[in-house]
Amino acid sequence: MKKIFSHKLSFFLLAVILVWAKTYASYLMEFNLGVKGTTQQILLFINPFSFTIVFLGLALFAKGRRAAIWIIVLDAVMTFVLYANILFYRFFDDFLTFANLKQAGNLGNMSDGVFAIMSFHDIIYVIDLIILIALCVRMPELKASQLKKRWAAVVVLAGVLLFYINLSVAEKDRPELLTRTFDRNYIVKYLGPYNYTIYDGVQAAQNATQKAYASSDDLTSVINYTNSHYAKPNDKYFGAAKGKNIIKIHLESFQSFLIDYKLNGKEVTPFLNKLAHGEEDTMYFDNFFHQTGQGKTADAELMMDNSLFGLPEGTAFVTKGQNTYQSLPAILNQKEGYTSAVLHGDYKSFWNRDQVYKQIGYDKFFDASSYDMSEDNLVNLGLKDKPFFEESIPMLKSLKQPFYAHLLTLTNHYPFILDEKDATLEKGTTGDDTVDGYFQTARYLDEALEQFFKDLKKAGLYDDSVIVIYGDHNGISENHNRAMKEVLGKEITPYQNAMNQRVPLMIRVPGKKGGVNHTFGGETDVMPTLLHLQGIDNKNYINFGTDLFSKDHDQTVAFRNGNYVTPKYTVIDSTVYDTKTGKELKPNKETENLKKQVSEQLNLSDQVLYKDLLRFHKLSDFRPVDPSKYHYGKEKANE
Structure with a gap:
């Protein structure tokens, strides 16, 4: 174990697998996405990978042990995004948006409801962080040895390529997915919660400019x-x-x-x-x-x-x-x-x-x-x-x-x-x-x-x-x-x-x-x-x-x-x-x-x-x- 995870690429791959596992588990346990047919089942299985590879892959550009630390930090960000959506979905039967963040103060008036929707099994959504942190803490000799930057770039580009493959297959199953959707379920079902968050952020920025240019x-x-x-x-x-x-x-x-x-x-x-x-x-x-x-x-x-x-x-x-x-x-x-x-x-x-x-x-x-x-x-x-x-x-x-x-x-x-x-x-x-x-x-x-x-x-x-x-x-x-x-x-x-x-x-x-x-x-x-x-x-x-x-x-x-x-x-x-x-x-x-x-x-x-x-x-x-x-x-x- 010590030898395997002494290299930051191995540490990275473990993190990717763990993030994918908890994300896919959330699909099965938390969200009612209306998955139909083999294509949608396959997309649901693979869609957490593209963003996870790209986002965690950015940490591979860091030198030495810092790469492992940044992988943990970025994993924590993704965990927050996923779990926030899980809680929001349990309450509202929908996914969180940037517009909702302006309404975060309302949760103070809904404490009974928020605590009521938390569950003991939610621990599964932080197990990956616990494992990764334990590896760093219990293995002080973990050096996360250097990886040439060109290989780090290859990893990130591979994630981007996987996203475009994912998107093209999704567009065949649901034409104009990103341009005519009124339902966030589709975006998550086809592209995953992390890519959905990026999509929603872009939409929020576009909406903010609409009023300024209206006549x-x-x-x-x-x-x-x-x-x-x-x-x-x-x-x-x-x-x-x-x-x-x-x-x-x-x-x-x-x-x-x-x-x-x-x-x-x-x-x-x-x-x-x-x-x-x-x-x-x-x-x-x-x-x-x-x-x-x-x-x-x-x-x-x-x-x-x-x-x-x-x-x-x-x-x-x-x-x-x-x-x-x-x-x-x-x-x-x-x-x-x-x-x-x-x-x-x-x-x-x-x-x-x-x-x-x-x-x-x-x-x-x-x-x-x-x-x-x-x-x-x-x-x-x-x-x-x-x-x-x-x-x-x-x-x-x-x-x-x-x-x-x-x-x-x-x-x-x-x-x-x-x-x-x-x-x-x-x-x-x-x-x-x-x-x-x-x-x-x-x-x-x-x-x-x-x-x-x-x-x-x-x-x-x-x-x-x-x-x-x-x-x-x-x-x-x-x-x-x-x-x-x-x-x-x-x-x-x-x-x-x-x-x-x-x-x-x-x-x-x-x-x-x-x-x-x-x-x-x-x-x-x-x-x-x-x-x-x-x-x-x-x-x-x-x-x-x-x-x-x-x-x-x-x-x-x-x-x-x-x-x-x-x-x-x-x-x-x-x-x-x-x-x-x-x-x-x-x-x-x-x-x-x-x-x-x-x-x-x-x-x-x-x-x-x-x-x-x-x-x-x-x-x-x-x-x-x-x-x-x-x-x-x-x-x-x-x-």
Whole structure:
């Protein structure tokens, strides 16, 4: 052993093999990459090598023992990149981006979730470092003898050549891999997590320059698209809610499969079930899908208030927090004199809300500093839903009417923790802690919501208010498909995963009949719908969604990764399914055209955000929001 590893080339080869082994192990144990066919299996097997050879190979240019030390240091960097992606993937079912690094402070508010996703077997991701360090420490005579620099160069060039071979094979299996992807899974599957990190860094640098070189001419194609995509309002609903308060309730991580679901013979969400079946004058959209990306909750907020898609990486709330927006609260204020407020049992800096809400034009922000944040009232991310709703009533009463209020719940959030004293439903029995706890926190949220409705009526706020209830994103990711198969009683195929993106949307309009509406739609469609209910035509605004009540509504629901669903087709990557049956179909001209339309829609929305194009959009009846006019101190209900 001493003789073998006395040469730095041997030490280098050992390091390469160890890094490859732990990276490949992570593919098998951590990531759901959707590998299909022999080509993809081979690429998955070899793709860690190219970057590892090049990156660790740089250490071979060092003299003597320093080469071994630099190999260990570079290995440590790669270990950090890999493990950071593993933790991020466990939490968000996605890969880390440079845009996410700006959001690192949010992890401080998610300590329960971060520690919950760590595992004892994670030790395998540092074993290589332990071995390499031990070799250096226990073998003081290790000299890592000199290697001629030309051989070091050959090693690095061999790694570069291997990368190009890897890339060319990947491009044959997935054409335009690096130019048209909306899904980071593909990059990692074909090129590995380390090459993906380099790719993402290049993309981040390119995006940073886009705003600097943007001009009003870039807005032309966006305006042409939104004009052609416009859906005329339905006369039956246009202006039906004019001048009424709007209370929008954000159901954290709530998926539609919970509606009418029974656990051990008991309804999980009895109150929401009643709303879904037409009580309280409520319209329930049972084919409503979340369209969020990495931003999750923040993406949902962006779409609901701006009819823009979230970004393909990171969240616009952080990376585009200084952009100009044509938001729902700003339009309601300028057109109808609405006061607006956000109510949330977390602190205002989370997701950069204290800054981006000023850009959106919210008058008030009742954050955690406005609530009783004593220990008994807290669980998981922040304030429990029951005290949150109870304490929100006087805050709502303090707002000048008509008002637009956005309330965000918290308790039904991963890892779905609930105090025993608050649980009125037994956990599930799948053996998956995440899924089993989900039912308890969903029941708690349902009970909190029922009491909130009663309190609204007592406060005199119910009768003259539009109430919007929506789920923001999946609570249960694809990492829990085994348990979800047991819950739903069906195989969790890629098609079923798409169906599981259904989240509830309920709109209660005073005086309008409730019921179940089977229209397909997504979160970008809510803003134009609410504008038309107020009697405000959205035609001149940059909206990427369309009115759900309109006869011209576009029922093609684009997902952030470029997939889509319609009443007829569900398209996941290159596979087409019948939406009603889930059976695979052959791609056809219609599905290909829809794919192109979805790609255009996402691309144009991205251009609006990356280039801050709304700063160039001049309207005679809308003034850009001046963020300097808003200040969020400790809001009080009697102000």
